[in-house]
Amino acid sequence: MDENRARRVVDALRDRGTDADIARVGVYQFGVDIRLPDGRVASWDTDGTAGLEAQVMxxxxxxxxxxxxxxxxxxxxxxxxxxxxxxxxxxxxATRRTTTPPPTEPLPRRGGVFRRFRDGFRYK
Known part of the structure; x- marks a missing residue:
């Protein structure tokens, strides 16, 4: 997953109330981390393959x-x-539910005012 796509997916998940963050696992290798309520973290698409999969740690x-x-x-x-x-x-x-759970209250996007400065102006 490229960085900009990962950022857009994370922002959309946070808008729906899911605790998501960008996973930076290597040089130009990005994914999506989902923090689960019991302390586990699901790392989506961090292995560089084209398919969507996750590891739960x-x-x-x-x-x-x-x-x-x-x-x-x-x-x-x-x-x-x-x-x-x-x-x-x-x-x-893990399995897939037949329906999508309803969205909860949106979470703030990470980075705040200095988000673009910290990330080096690499996205629009």
Whole structure:
């Protein structure tokens, strides 16, 4: 996932009340981190492959994963957002819900006033 796409997905998820942040895992390698209520973190699309998948970590240990979603290589940003929102992380091998949970109160976007300064003006 490229940086600008990851940023747009994170902003859309935060607008829907999901605690998301950009995962910076390497040089020009980005993904989406979802912080779950019980202290786990789901890292989406951080391995550089075209498909959408996630690893669920707690304290640096792998405790679950989301298998590759078929056809996700061609997903639009809206479809990526829906796939992340519909994921049920209760089991070690995550499943997808049939419906999207309703949005909650929006969370503020990370970075505030100095967001573009801190990120080096790399996006519009």
């Amino acid at each position: 707690r304290n640096g240990m792998l405790v679950g994963f989301v298998p590759l979603i078929e056809g996700s290589e061609e997903f639009t940003e809206e479809q990526v957002i829906e796939a992340i929102l519909r994921t049920d992380y209760d089991q070690p091998i």
